[in-house]
Amino acid sequence: MSKRTRYLVGLSGGVDSSVAAARLLEAGHEVVGVYLKAWEGWEDRGQRTEDNPNRLSFTGQCPWKDDIADGRRVAAHLGIPYEVIEVHEAYRARVVDVMLAEYAAGRTPNPDILCNREMKFGLLLDLARELGFDGVATGHYAQVRPSFTSQESAQSANTPEVVPARPSKVKGHMSKVELHRGRDERKDQSYFLWNIDRRALSMIEFPLGDSTKVQVREEARRRSLPTAEKKDSQGICFLGPVDLRQFLIDQLQLVPGEVVDTAGRSIGTHRGAAAYTVGQREGLRVEGVGSRGEIRPRYVVARELESNRLIVDTQPPTSRELVATHLNWLVDDLPKVGERIEARIRHGQQPQRCTVEETTRQPDRQTTKSGGLAPGMSGSLHLRFREPQVAIAPGQSVVFSRGSLILGGGIIAEPVAGG
Incomplete structure (x- = not known):
């Protein structure tokens, strides 16, 4: 882990974030736990109304009360402060409203990816900076490692068991870092992290990245953490087990139709x-x-x-090709036309071999001082997979990688017909 001393830890009330906080504390860091409370009024199951625009219909059981209680118990067990921060307005505007607009436009977004970019590694990171913290930490199964030369990076990308120490800060700035897949292939969450701001990586710590879920659960028991036996959370980020289809029907006022x-x-x-x-x-x-x-x-x-x-x-749609837009790059060495890389079109999928067929790059706010393009820019990328891919859905994310190294990702614009 890095040399930083003050961490704002997303303590969600689950076993993963509990162990993450415990590890940082044991390593000698100052730790403050926080819970981002995304909704209010769930107990009323209210619809969105003019007098209460933040209240949305809820069709499951939002577990935030239990999660906050568990977070407090963990914080007390560890002897650290614990704060609950109301973020319902930001969450509605930055995540839910965007998700609803995408569905209404015929695309299938991933709200967890939006949530990571806008909330956990957006709003929470901004708060950490304002309060003078050196970084934020969560219980994600992913790894942030120092960046090497192309040859060293390629070697490192294929040896996930090696987790070098994070470079120390130099004059208030961190040397470049990279995002890698978590060691536990079944729990790896790097797919959900491709769209965070690259500049944020140097302030992010994933204490569980080099561990398996089994190891984390066993460690929680050894530490007698109150969440050691708590089941893993399911469902949408910050919401829990939502009946997503009913949620969309209510919010978009959808009506039955013909198949x-x-x-x-x-x-x-x-x-x-x-x-x-x-x-x-x-x-x-x-x-x-x-x-x-x-x-x-x-x-x-x-x-x-x-x-x-x-x-x-009677058969699901398949295609060998797709076009991705709204790209976000996390490395300097961008894929080139003709290069063979790997990509995933859904969480839990094994990386699929593919070839870069075409790229276009469009400047946005992340241009260099000289006017040149910088990694992190927008644009599009055309991929051809070695094997046909099932159900390439517009609006979903595709994540690019070389070995364990996450290059970046984009939003699927469309599968290529006949590809």
């Missing part, structure tokens, strides 16, 4: 076209009996939002 097969025959109904994603088969009320009487699943292959129709087929 048709690829021949145009009406075979069922859906609850609102914008609430479904390409490749999905759950939640469709369709006739699915084959010629021999067997049950045949149907997959969404296209959405017609204007007519509120879903088009389905």
